[in-house]
Amino acid sequence: MRQEKYFGHDWVTIIEPRRGLAGLDMRELWAYRDLLWVLLTRDIRVRYKQTLLGAGWAILRPLLSTLVFTVVFGRMAKMPSEGAPYALFALAGVLPWTFFSSAVAAAGESLVGSQHLVSKIYFPRLLIPLSVLGACVVDLTVGLLVLVAMSLWYGVGITLSWVALPLLVAFLVLCSVGIGTLFAALNVTYRDVRHLIPYALQVWLYATPVVYPPTLFPEQWRWLLYLNPAAGPIEAFRAVVLDRAVDVQGLAVSLAASLLILAVALLYFGRVERRFADVI
Amino acid sequence: MLKVLSRITSPTTGRVTVRGRLASLLEVGTGFHPELTGRENVFLNGVILGMSRREIARKFDEIVAFAELERFLETPVKRYSSGMYVRLAFAVAAHLDADILLVDEVLAVGDAAFQRKSIGKMEEVAGSGRAVVFVSHNLGAVRALCSSVLLLEGGRRAFLGGVEEGLSRYEAGWGIEVVPLDRRAFHGNLKTGVEFTKIETWQHGSQTLVIDPTSEFEVIVRGRAERSFPSLEVNLGFSRDGVRLFSCHDAPRGTSMPEGTFSSRFELPAHLLRPGRWSIGLGAYRQGAEWKWNPEVAVIEVSEKWGGRTDERESGWVTVAFRAERSR
Structure with missing residues (x-):
């Protein structure tokens, strides 16, 4: 698809069969930014409609997970938490993890869930898996307030290094977009993905340093842990919150893995995008 | 498109x-x-x-x-x-x-x-x-709105030009070609023995796929029996949006079908089908539960000749010959 000026004000769209590795059309994505915005806000608005607690869920969910993890791993399994109170240690891991896992789960389901849009109207399909991020970001922001409260409670306090958190969230966005779009595109053709996602995420949780510290692994093998693209930003997030040194090497390994997955996902998405309306 | x-x-x-x-x-x-x-x-x-x-x-x-x-x-x-x-x-x-x-x-x-x-x-x-x-298939709306008509047939341009000419071509164009009957499109356990070759709809003495609902029309089915059957009936069904509204058969149960070609004629009454697209299903049934069926061998268009409320979709898919009166 090309769009160009035609006789001054008009423009011409040329529709032709697309072949080969039609890549990502950034200009087109930008042209549809209004749609992305509307879809993002739609998901945010709809998220807690007709619930008793409303946005309270955004507070309650990480708290409940933290409680469970604290009891099971902190108290019963006596998991080390690098000297920090286990509850704070867990919450600082649970928040970014929840962001990542709910973004991936929602993105994976998003295309199939928007059949009515995909088969009736044209727009860059990538907007759909992207649009689930809005609600996740809002949940994370609300969760951060809980984290602030808990940090103060435990007397850990907030340091200047917290300004790095948005950067780490951006990193997480990168990583969840890559995995989420890949799942979303695969899900269109193979609905197996829908059944796979919950399991994958469950296993993934334990492959990520959320309930345990990465120091559980011997130093020379730790980089393997960071091949998991979610591991780097989540661990760094916690390191910042607990005011510890960030494992930069691990972060770099995760970033490389993230970018690789993102590239593969976007390429694959671009290739199969045109078939979505027929297959979905 | x-x-x-x-x-x-x-x-x-x-x-x-x-x-x-x-x-x-x-x-x-x-x-x-x-x-x-x-x-x-x-x-x-x-x-x-x-x-x-x-x-x-x-x-x-x-x-x-x-x-x-x-x-x-x-x-x-x-x-x-x-x-x-x-x-x-x-x-x-x-x-x-x-x-x-x-x-x-x-x-x-x-x-x-x-x-x-x-x-x-x-x-x-x-x-x-x-x-x-x-x-649209709604000829009235096309007439009211359009200034030129493009008629597509099997994905190809059949006509491009004025509205009236396009519409009359559309009405006439249907049904000139006999719908080819694809034998793979039938399902059921009666795989061989009976083949359908043609289905035609007739009204006012000519073959057409656009039916005027104010008068009766006929459906003629032609085929060949490759062996004789002690009992075989040919079934015709009318459906809309995937829902079969009714079906009819060409002979009472137990009627035999000799080997060779056959032709079944179904007469359908006026004021039965409401305007819109209807699918005709075709099949055969042998006593003893052998059957074949294709839910859509042809699509007919019932035109909007009806006045008043009868052409509204909300009023149902079929109507019946009824009599009504009002008194004080």
Whole structure:
């Protein structure tokens, strides 16, 4: 698809069969930014409609997970938490993890869930898996307030290094977009993905340093842990919150893995995008 | 074709050049979210259809006035009646400022007054120098709205030109060709022994696939029995939107079928099928539970010759010969 000026004000769209590795059309994505915005806000608005607690869920969910993890791993399994109170240690891991896992789960389901849009109207399909991020970001922001409260409670306090958190969230966005779009595109053709996602995420949780510290692994093998693209930003997030040194090497390994997955996902998405309306 | 033009599906061959902004309306209310309010959905739907948020904000009052829903703007659309829903959706679509508007048969919705309003709006759009591509089997609407007609047959251009000529070609064009009967399209356990070769619909002494509902019509099925059957009946079924409304058979149970060709004739009464597209299903049944069936061997179009309320979809799919009177 090309769009160009035609006789001054008009423009011409040329529709032709697309072949080969039609890549990502950034200009087109930008042209549809209004749609992305509307879809993002739609998901945010709809998220807690007709619930008793409303946005309270955004507070309650990480708290409940933290409680469970604290009891099971902190108290019963006596998991080390690098000297920090286990509850704070867990919450600082649970928040970014929840962001990542709910973004991936929602993105994976998003295309199939928007059949009515995909088969009736044209727009860059990538907007759909992207649009689930809005609600996740809002949940994370609300969760951060809980984290602030808990940090103060435990007397850990907030340091200047917290300004790095948005950067780490951006990193997480990168990583969840890559995995989420890949799942979303695969899900269109193979609905197996829908059944796979919950399991994958469950296993993934334990492959990520959320309930345990990465120091559980011997130093020379730790980089393997960071091949998991979610591991780097989540661990760094916690390191910042607990005011510890960030494992930069691990972060770099995760970033490389993230970018690789993102590239593969976007390429694959671009290739199969045109078939979505027929297959979905 | 609409899907290619609106870029939902990518073409396998060929090329389309679109000059101007194109908006497509394959369905009203695309992307409406039931939980959101009328106001939120206007923005959502408008942007999905290709307007910018600023553009919608500018036209918002006009849209709401057109839909006559000022009082319900803050109500989630899931509490709307289907009429209100459609009105709001069409109002958004009608205010699209595109140079080219692709419209599928979406006008077949809403109450009569709103339909008139919608058609009026489309005429206004067409009159203001913008192009409307209207895809429909509703000949009345085509006649009212269009200035030229493109007739597609099997995906190819069969005719491009004036409205009246196009419509009469359409009406005549149906049924000249005998629908080829694909033997693979039949399912059932009666795989061999009976083959259908032709199905034809006749009315007023000529073969046609456009049926005038005010008089009776005939369906003739031809075929060949490769062996003789002690008992075999040929079945015909009429269905719409995948629902079979009724079926009929050509002979009482237990009638034999000798080897060789056969032809079954079904006479159907006037004032039975309401206007629209009907699928004819065809099959055979041998006593002892051997059967074959194809739910759609042909599609006929029942035209809108009926006056009054009888042509409205809401009044049902079929009617019967009834008698009514009123007294004081």
